[in-house]
Amino acid sequence: MTNLVPYQPELTQAQFLANLIERFPTIAEEVLEDTGLIHLQVGSLARYANDCLAKGRLDEVARVINYFQNTVEKVDSNTENALYVSFLEHLEFEGETENAKQARLLLARHYREIWRQLRAQ
Helix, strand or coil: CCCCCCCCCEEEECCCCCCCHHHHHHHHHHHHHHCCCCHHHHHHHHHHHHHHHHHHHHHHHHHHHHHHHHHHHEHHHHHHHHHHHHHHCCCCCCCCCCCHHHHHHHHHHHHHHHHHHHCCC
């Protein structure tokens, strides 16, 4: 018989949001405005990444992608779902521009495939 141990996320939703605001103060007001609505709060990060991509700020896009990839598996299931549905799915990385190609390459292969599947729906 196996003893199942409940999953304990490394970061609570509150810790995730505090960390998000600390790392990306530019979106703090927008995140705080949507308190209690995790999908809208996480959507702020997607809008920020897309804005940076449109402005050719690939260094900042890379910082956002690194944050996502280093955080998504450390959070509770509701926050994880928001990161996939309201962040990853909404990244506007399609097209053949050099910026779009570079942005796609910032995603680890696993997340790039999930992004493609989410965008195909």
